[in-house]
Amino acid sequence: MHLKDTVAVVTGGGTGIGRAIALALAEAGAQAVVVNHSRSTEEAAATVAELTDLGCTAVGIRADVGDDRQVRDMAEQVRSRFGRIDILVNNAAITHAVPHEDLDGLTDEIFGRILDVNVLGPFRLVRAFAQDLKAARGAVVNIASISGYRAGGSSIAYGVSKAALLQLTRNLAVALAPEVRVNTIAPGTVATRWQTDLHGTTGFAERAEAERESVPLRQTSQPEHIAQAVLAVLTMDMVTGEALIVDGGKHVRY
Template identity: 65%
Template sequence: MDLKDTVAVVTGGCTGIGRATALALADAGVGGIAASWTRSADAAEALVADLAETGCQVLTAQADVSEDPAVRAFAGSVLERFGRVDVLVNNAGTTRPVPESDLEGLDDAVWHELLNVNVVGAFRSARAFAPALREAAGAVVNVSSISAYRAGGSSIAYGVSKAAMLQLTRNLASALAPEVRVNAVAPGTVATRWQTALHGEDGFAERAQAESRNVPLRRTSAPEHVAQAVLGLLGMDMVTGETVIVDGGKHIRY
């Protein structure tokens, strides 16, 4: 897939992995980027400023993927601005930390929120942009997690939601074929504010130090490493329904 002068949509695209992906897409020659956000207005302004330096046209909009009207309104504004969509990166996600052993703490509200955002939200976005993606013979990349493959993580519900995203990837790859390819990336630990919010600055520093001793590549992933995998999948014209794990090889030693 030649990204030059294409239009890409990145949900949750103003912070962390989403921001790194938006910047990498611009560096790859994408002509227009639309990034949604929920609570990060300041980050959206910063992204606009950074992308302006690349010459890439940019649209940011507050759009909560947990609400279908908001997703469809976002899709409408993107098509009104750019007239096409070639790439969709489903990056928007959320979690609620609940210890694995605390089954009572994992109430219905947590399940509903995480599945609604992480799984149904990705489906809503794919559905809203599907006509434009089909017309452009485009591609979708979903951002899952290593938690889709193993027990642990921030909560049982989070891991289940990310595992469901892998099945959603396979189903969408079939449903949108032959015009649209759908793949996923599954990051391990990534140095973002998400991790520091979960573990604190010192807690995350300790986790990163432990990874540097145990992970085959001896370091913790940065958002830019996940963005590399996203762009790599966009360039693989005969690959669909697949997932790339981005964790420095940690999963081979779990």
């Protein structure tokens, strides 16, 4: 796949990893990037401005991926504005910090909402754009997590949701073949607001410093590293249904 002149949708595209992916697509020559957001309105507007400065047609669309009607409305807006979609990056996700041993603290409501956004959300997006992606012979990249492979992360529900997303990727790769490729990027720790919201600025800095001792590359991933991986799998024309872990090699020592 050539990225020049493509039309891309990046969910959760206003901040962190999503923002880095959107900017990387623009820098790679994308014609248009749709920045989806649900809460980060000001940040999404700032990202749209950055994309515009790069010469890319950019538009922000507010839609909760946990709501199928909002997803379908967004798909119609993209279809009406651009007439096609080549790339879908399912990056939007939520979590709720609950210690793994606190089973009662992980209520049905919390568990259900995490699954609704992190698993059903990407499915809703793919379903809404499936025919457009097939017509364009496009590609989907889902953003999972190392938490989908191991018993860690902010909560049991979060890890389960990311493990489910890995399997959803495999199933969708078959369902959309041969026209559309579907792959996953599974980041480890990434220096984003997500982490500082969970651990605090000082707490995250201390955790990241300690973790680097067990990371072969001795670095903490930045959002731009995840964007590099997304662009890489987008251009791999014979790769589908796969997951690429981006964590500086830490997973080989878990």
